[in-house]
Amino acid sequence: MKATLQQHLVAASDDLVEKHGYQYFPESAVRMEWLQKAPKTESDLRCPHGVQFYDVVIDGKRHERAAWRYEAPRPEMQSVAGRFGFWGDVTVS
Secondary structure (H helix, E strand, O other), rough: EEEEOEEEEEEEEEOOEOOOOEEEEEHHEHHHEEEEEOOOOHHHHHHOOEEEEEEEEOOEEEEEEEEOOOOOOOHHHHHHHEEEEEEEOOEEE
C-alpha cells in the first residue's frame, strides 16, 4: 500500500495495520524528512492516546496535519504504536 501526495511517495509498505478505517504505516516506511511536528491543539491535548500531528512539507509546500501518530496509545490502540496514519491531501491506496 502507498501513501502519496501530488505524485510524491510519502510512505509505502505491505506491513500495515488497519484501525478504525485508517491504514497505519511503520515509521521505517515513511519519508520522515518530509514530516514536521505540528503544534498541538486543545483537542490534541485531550486525546487519551497522546496524538501528535505532522505537517507534510514537500518542495516548500506545507500540507497541514496530514499525518499523525499516537505517542502513548492506550491498550485498544497498541497495535498502531510507532506507526503513522495519513489523511487530508495524502491519498492512501
